Amino acid sequence: MFVVIDDRQGVVNGYAAGFDREGIVSIGFSSTDFRDWLECAVSTDLGAIGAFILGDCPDRTSLPHSIRTKSPAPIIALNGMKRLNQTIELFEAGVDDVVHAPVHVREILARTAVIRRRTIGSGDRPATSEIRVFLDGRDPEIGGRTLPLPRRELRILEYFVGHQGRWLTKTQVFNSIYGVFDASFDENVIESHVSKLRKKLRGHLGYDPIESKRYMGYRLGDLRSRATGEPDPSTHS
Incomplete structure (x- = not known):
């Protein structure tokens, strides 16, 4: 889920429509409403956020600090004018x-993917990769072969890879894919998506890489999985 913060409702609506065309859930706030929401947001809501898009608002140089106290998700600032001092000010703001x-x-998705690749799976990794996700809309490579996936199954796989080794509840997965404000779907729809995804992964890998446990949810096991663009540990002495 992408969060757009801009005091211009037309801008918020425009980006919401763009994300929707790409199969990405987004929510828009004015800066005042966003601060109110951020103050009371729970961890399951914040964990569903893929990135914050910071547009035009009077306090946008103070918002990054407030966001960082709650979430490590990437913050991308939109700058309507190419002014060096404004760009430097935004970077200094965080x-x-x-x-x-x-x-x-x-382009926002591509830039977000680059930022996320710097942070996903920063620990030691085995020599090869069985699951590669690209985080920018491209289909993943599973066992060395491209696996075409519907958008929601792709988002779920990306979410699993981004949180590899951690148990993820159905609520966490649902919020990541459908957004924290969508009441038009039931959380149980996640079970159907994950079931279909597991079957396809099993067909490519010969085994099921996703564990499930009652009351705990789902977990992508300790496999050779990574987001593309990360260095292969085997290439370093």
Whole structure:
């Protein structure tokens, strides 16, 4: 889920439509409403956020610090004017990237993927990768072969890889894929998506890499999985 913060409702609506076309859930806030929500947001809500998109608002140089106290998700600032002093000010405020607006949501996804690749799976990894996700809309490579996936199954796999080795509740997965404010679907829809995903992964790998346990949820096991772009430990002495 992407969070767009901008005091211009038309801008918020425009990016929401763009994310929707890419199969990405988003929610828009004015800066005041966002601060109110951030103050009371619970960890399951915050854990579902893929990135914060910081647009035009009077306090946007103070918002990154408030966000960082609650969430490690990437913060991408939209800058309508290419002014060096504004760009430097935003980076000094704590954003991860600054892009010139307007910008296509695919570019936002690509930039978010680059930021996330720096943080996902920073620990030791085996020599080869069995599951590779690209975090920018491309289909994953499973066992060395591309596996076409529906968008929601792809998002679930990306979420599992990003939290590899951790148990994820059905609520956490649901919030990540459908957003924390969507009441039009029941959480149980996740069971269907994960079941289909496991069957496809099993067909490519010869075994099921996803564990499930009652009351605990799902976990992508300690496999050779990584987001593309990370260095292979075997190439370093």
